[in-house]
Amino acid sequence: MRFIDDGVDIPDELLHAQDEGRVVFFCGAGVSRAKAKLPDFNELTDRVLIELGASQNDDAWKLHEFAKTARRQAGLGIAASDQVFQLLRRDFTDADISTKVSEILTPIGGVDLSAHRTLVKLSRLRTGETRIVTTNFDRLFEKCSAKLRTCSRSSLPNLSFNEADWGVVHLHGCVKSDNTGPTRDGFVLSSAEFGDAYLADGWARDFVRGILDRYVAVFVGYSADDPPIRYLLEGLRLSGGLKNKAYAFQSMSDSPAISSWEDKGVEPLVYATETGCDHRRLWSSLKSWSERSENPLRWQKQVMRQAQRGPRALQPHERGMVAHIVSTYSGAQALARHKPLIPAEWLCVFDPAIRYGQPNTTVRAHDGPTVDPYELYHLDCDPIPQTKNPESIHVETRMPLAVWSAFDHNENDFQSLGPDQLSGIRGHYAGNSPNLTPRLAALAAWISSVADQPSAAWWAGKQLAIHPEILEKISNPYAVTFKGKYQNILREAWRRIAQYQELSSDDSDNVLRFGQKLAESGWHSTDVSQFAKRFSPKLEHSNWRSRPIPPVLNSKLRVRDLADYNVKYSDGIRTVQIPDDLLLQLLPLFRNVLGQAEELEDRYSFYIDICSIEPDEPANVDGGGTSFERTQGLSGSVLSFIELFKRLANLSPEAAKAELATWPADRKVFRRLRIWALGNLDLVSAREFGQELVSLHDNDFWPFKGERDLLLGLSKKWAGFDREIRLTIERRILKGPPRYSRTKRSDHALHSAYRRLNWINWLNSKGCNFTFDLNRKNQSLQKIAPDWLPEYAAKAAESMDGKSGMVRIETDFTVVEDLQSHEIIAFIRNMKTRVSDSFVRLDPFQGLIKAQPEKALSALLATNPEAPFPKQFWDTFLDVQMRAGDTSEFCETITDSLLDLADFEFEQIARAASEWFKLAAPELLANSETHFEQLWRRFIRILKANVALATSSLVRSSQSTDWALEALNSTAGNLAQAAIKLRVEPGLGAAARFPENWICHINEMLELEGDARRYMLVFIGYHLNWMFNEDPSWAEKNVLELLDDTTSNEDDIAAIWAGFFWRSQTPSFELYERLKPHLLQLGSLSSHQETRHYENLAGMLLVGWGSKRDAAVVGMVTDSEMTEFIKNSSQRLRQQILWCLTRWSKDDSNWSSKVPDFLKNVWPKQKEFRNQEISSVLCELAFAQETHFEIVARLVSKLITKVSSNTTFIWALSVEEENFSLKHPNALLDLLTAALSGSSSLWPYGVDGLIRKLGEKTPAVRSDPRFIALQSRLS
Structure with a gap:
């Protein structure tokens, strides 16, 4: 969490530890230098040397000057002050040295004690006691409060008795109150005194170890190479290292110091420093932290009052403060109890899936401005969103790994787990959701309390599941009250969310297993209900209008804006064969399923209808295509039901007739089914079918997609109608379909005439006799529809299915x-x-x-x-x-x-x-x-x-320009290709030059403006190898000098590289040497132009590196050049290099033999290259080495960190019965131990199978501690 916009990011666990009184601040010379302007250790040494009159020829002076020069010129953190003081003792007495140190540390005039007061506040416990440890000799802390006691070596607090009030512990001694010299314990200045304190006698080391074993240490005002830190942490390292976490505030500009802290086991908390602001960000952050420390509750209330304004009104670091608060139980309670309520829009901050959501428009038509939720909701600690690979067609998440989420369990949640918050193997919590942890329960209470805000429903509508406690509370009218003119919309949204949760389970795997079970063991009576259950429709999220941010509460708000779902059907279940003897049991259940499906479609779909029951006649040679609706969605389920019904009708017409009688006439789907069954099957008389038609509403008599089934039924049963029914039906046909309210009368009249003409003429063609004069009726209707043709009627009964x-x-x-x-x-x-x-x-x-x-x-x-x-x-x-x-x-x-x-x-x-x-x-x-x-x-x-006219026909992406593809699809690109095709005949030799007329055409293209010129450059880049070989001077002048010129147009350069990498051909040795500096530089560029060519760039440099081991071509890319290229590259390019090496070494023994050299001599060893993504690819590289697996696995195990479950390198091994890695159990165990984290839940898929196979194939490893550790984590 940051207290100020550009301040230090202080870990939550450190803030919580300080709240609990478990933090001890170690204060160095930087504290007294920051505001009081006292010298640091190096400046103190410098002044002591000068004021004591040490000779510049003395060893002490020479050593001090050498250390200063090394720091200034080489940036090395050499702090030799302790050794300088040791050498000074040869020429000066301890008393002279100590007295001079005291004099130099005497403050002159008024002293700014603000830095010291800040640390005193941070070090004060809730009970009033203070715990500060300092290696400074001055008494500026004591000047902040007369109540502070002073301790040094002879009066150190007894940590064994949990002594609370330490005051100020001057670990290395303290000046007297009159600044005339040190107190009786003296100063720890020289290397001998440091050695005694931390190594020989170790009194300081033991005291500090006692602190670090009990408390969290925070180092302020130190450099990692200051003598106090060097001796302190080195002594601790030799005696067992740190038990608790330790932190150090460190300037971001000093990279070596950051690494040095990490090497000592201390986590650096970095901050930026700039000319003119010095360490302002550090002290501003500490000051704000101290104000929070004085009264955490007051600070929390201030933050909550800010949060009341909504997340968009706050800065990222201010949102980070709210995130810090809700990461604790007390903070989540404060959120839930705050009055007035904290806006529900904070859910967008608490949920990383929203913060890192895809940018999109906020309007239904998708034609408004694009909104990026990251810009509105991100936290100060959030990494920037991952960029999409421009070459990928897949939708990729923008969310990096391990970003903060208010809804993920944290360490505090795990510590507060009770038995009611864990699933059980039996009893109530074996079949019901466990209760939430106290913190999450408080967040759930807040969500329930803001359920009447659109943001809450919108957020919940995007979730895969919501804890039932929230939904139960929201559904309780006594717990949550919806008010206002839009209450019905919000209530309905929450109802849909609850229904989605009830019907959202993805049964695809269960359906497959169920079908396999039935095929293997046959049907049982209990399988009937299970089958119907799996046949039931589900709900799934609709991505049709994926809004990036919540909608506002206004008259345009619709339920679909908050909770938008589609009805989903199980296609796999329809392939299961059902025995005839179970049809009577299954059909009623399926009938209920269809009723439920219709209810869901009514609620969630814009329009509900099903395809025609009777399929169209087989298509002619030109075809009307095939109907895709008949196997999809509701239509597919209905037709599955109909197939079963037809089977029952063949087996038992009476049973089918009884089933038909149960179909409700007031439901749209079943009305369609009734019309089909009564008219097209021989189950009932023509009179019953006629009575059904007579009773239909006009809309059902003139259905859009049911027209085919109705007409076929009419043609089959027409002759059986009595006169009364026939006359009634004729009148309905001649009356025509009803007019919809939004249809113009003229349009309706024309449409109605067409349909009536089609119907009566089609029925007549099928032998249906009318009581009216067909010719006269045709003439009458054709006056309304003069363009109607008799052939139109032939298609009247064709389905309207897509x-x-x-x-x-x-x-x-x-x-x-x-x-x-x-x-x-x-x-x-x-x-x-x-x-x-x-x-x-x-x-x-x-x-x-x-x-x-x-x-x-x-x-x-x-x-x-x-x-x-x-x-x-x-x-x-x-x-x-x-x-x-x-x-x-x-x-x-x-x-x-x-x-x-x-x-x-x-x-x-x-x-x-x-x-x-x-x-x-x-x-x-x-x-x-x-x-x-x-x-x-x-x-x-x-x-x-x-x-x-030169522009390409392709639509250019806002982020990336594919110059090669654009050139291929442009007029200028076609001319460029035409010119290149007319190049000089091959075989003229290296010294030959291009003919003048050809050069003239090329130059004319290069003289064009804008993209036309660049499309020419694309094809020049494509043929650069040939051009350089044919006419080196022309290629040098027109292409290579353009690459060399730092003022060249960036798009021109990008176009050349686009063509060059498009060809994907390793150039000749001479051209490779000429291009090598540019190729090596491309790795440090991160524009979309360069990332587009990562695969070819990686491959080309690997070829250059690998070629140095071939006699024919030597030294194209050296080990050191390749290493620096990798260091300066992006993460994706590093991965691409490893992927290329993996693929090539798997297929080529020559490349396989180069892999150990690559890992030993090229791949960088620094910690920054040991992240999860790189580690995963390195593991894939190891598992691709059948010949050299043992040596490569051992090398890789030293270069990686733990991998996560989102990697898949283990999967391929788990499905292979005999994998070569099993032949090298020691190397495999080294690799798995290095790669797999402590929790088996985070292991990649399939690792359990690999470990099992290893134990089976090599029984000796079962006693290996590494194997035992892996097995124990697995179980």
Whole structure:
């Protein structure tokens, strides 16, 4: 937690320990220097040397100057003051030295004691006692309060008796009150005195060890290499190390000091320092901490009053304070009890899934401004969101590992666990959710109290599950009251959340196992209800409108904005075979399931309907596609039910009729099923079907998707209707469908006429006789729908189900074959190109192009000039697949035609024309250079005149530009490829130069502005290896010098690299040497341009490094160069290097032999490279080494940290019966011990199987302590 915006991030556990009086502050010279401006140890040494008059030729002076020079020039933390004082004792008495030290430490004038007062406040216990340990000799702490006692060596507190009031412990001695010298215990100054205090006699070491065994130590005002710290911590390390955590405040700018603290087992708490502000951030943070320490409850109330403003009104560090508070039980209670209530929007801060959610718009149409929740809700301690891999098509989480969450159990929660908060193997808590820990229960109480705020419902609506205590309380009207005009929306949202929790279980695995069980052991009576249960619909989250932040409470708020779910059906259950003898038991259960499904669809879907029960007739050759609805969602479940019902009808018509009678006529789905069954099955008479139709509401008589089932039933039962029913049905048909309120009367009249015409004519075609005059009725309706055609009626009974299929292009051109050239384009434009209800598109112009290209070109040129320019037709004609195989004469004719076009016309087809030019350029240049040059000049002219023509047809990402892909899809890129294709014939030798005319074309492209120039650079980069070999001087001047020039346009450079890495070809030795500095530098760049090429960059440098072991090519990339490249690279690039090495070494024995050298001599050994992600990839590298597994595993085990369960390197091994790693049990145990954490719940999937196999294959390891430790963690 930070107390100020740019302050020190102080760990929660340290703050809590200080609250509990378990912290002891060790104060160094930096404390007295910060505000009181007393000298630190080095400055004290400097002044003592000068004021005692030590000779500059003395060893003491020389050693001191050497240490100062080393600190200044090399940045080395050499603190030799103790040794300097030891050497001073040769020439001066202890009394002289001590007296001079006392004089120098005498404050002059008024002294700023604010730093000391801050630490006194932090060191004061709740009971009033003070505990400060300082290695300073001055008495500035005592000046802060007359009540502070002073202790030194002879009067150290007795830690064994838990003495509380230490006062100020001057561990290394203290000046007298009159500053004339040290007290009787003297000073610890020289190396001999330090050695006695911490090593020989060890009195100071034992006292400090007693503190560190009981308390948490915090070092303030020290450098990690100060003599006191060096002796203190080194002495402790030699005698067993630290038992409790220790912290040290350290400037962020001193990296060696940070590492030095870590090496000593102390966690550095870093802060930034800048010129002019010195250590302001540290002392401001400590001052704020001391104010909190004086009255934590008052500070907590102040923070809660701030929190009342809402998270968006606060800074990240202020949100961090709230997060700190709710991480404790008392803080969570304060949140829950605060009046007025803390806004529910704080849930967005407490939940990292919200803080790191994907940026999105906040409106339904997704056309508003994009909002990034991280910017609104992140904490000061939150790492920045992970960036998406621009090459990945998958949605990747932005959330890094191990970020803070208010809802995760912390150490305090585990310490407060009671028996009612743990699941049991029997009894109440074996089948019910355990109670929440006290802290989480307080958070749950707060969530319940703010349930009437949209943010709470919105947050809950995004969760996979909510503890039942929260939902029970919210559903209790006496516990939670919803008020205001929007209360119904909020109540309904919480009802949906509760229902989702009840119906959200993912049964896919259980369904599969259930089906396997039935297949293996057959059906049992208890399986029927289980089968129906698994057939039941579930609910799942809808991602249709994934809002990044909660909605506001206003008139536009909808329930779906808070809790949006879809109904989900189990497809797998439908594949299970059901015996005939169980149909009577299952169908009633399935009927209830369908009723539940309809209720859910009514509640959660925009529109509820099912496909036609009777499928369409088999599709003809052109096809209407296949209906995807019949196996999906509610329709799929309904048809499964119908299949079972049909089986029952065949086995027992009477039983089926009895089942049919139970279908409720007041439910939409069952009304549809009743119409289908009564009309299409032979279970009831025509009269019963007719009575059903007569009783239908108009909307059900004219269904949208049920039209096919109703018409088929009518055609089958029409002859059996008595006159009264037939007349009633005829009247309903002739009346037509009802008009919906939003439909215009004119539109409805036309639509109604079409449907009535289709129905009566289709029924008539099926032999249904009417009592009215069909011809007269047709004439009457056709006056309303004059465009209706009799063939429309043939499709009246086709289903309205959604269909999918491949569109076939029909290129028959007989319809235009006899037309004049000037008539063709106009005719095709006016003709209907889509065959109704089929997956066929008519394109006679394509057929004409293939059969008679000259006539097609003539048609293009003869288009009416007043008509729109036929761009689409030109694009089709110029398509390279159409133009392959053209003669040189026809190529010239096409060129002439393109040259004759007006500029505005040519610009419209420039892209297609450039594609064709790329194909035809060699033919034109070989047979008619004039045609080539004229068309080339026209392209260059329009690209210069209209820069927009150079742009790619691809939509550019806001974060990344794929120059290679854009170049491939652009006019300028096509011209660049055409020019490159005309390069000088191969075989001219290294000294040859490119011909002038070719260089002229390339230069013309490079002189274009903007992206057009860069698309040329892409293809130059692609062919750079060839260009450098053919004409080194040209490549040097036009490409390599551009890379060298630091002022070059970044996009130009990115375009060259895009082409170079696109080729993915290791260049010649000479070019590699020339490019190597640039390749090594790319690793330190993190723009999307560079990350796009990580795989090729990693591979190219690995090849360069690996080649040094080949006799043919030596020294392309050295060990040290590769190491520095890895150090300066991003995490993803480091991973990519290891992935490349893993893949290559697995497939190539030569690369496999290089892996040990790589790990020994190249891979960096620093701690910063030992994170979970890198460790996981290193483990994968080890498990890929069949030949060298033993040595690689041992090397990797020294380079990694613990891996987490999100890694998968173990999985592949767990499914292999005989893995080579099992042949090397010692190396495998080393690797597993290094990689696996203390809790087996965090182990990667499959590790238990690997350990089991290791014990089975090598029984001797069962007594190995490493194996025993792994087994114990597993069990």
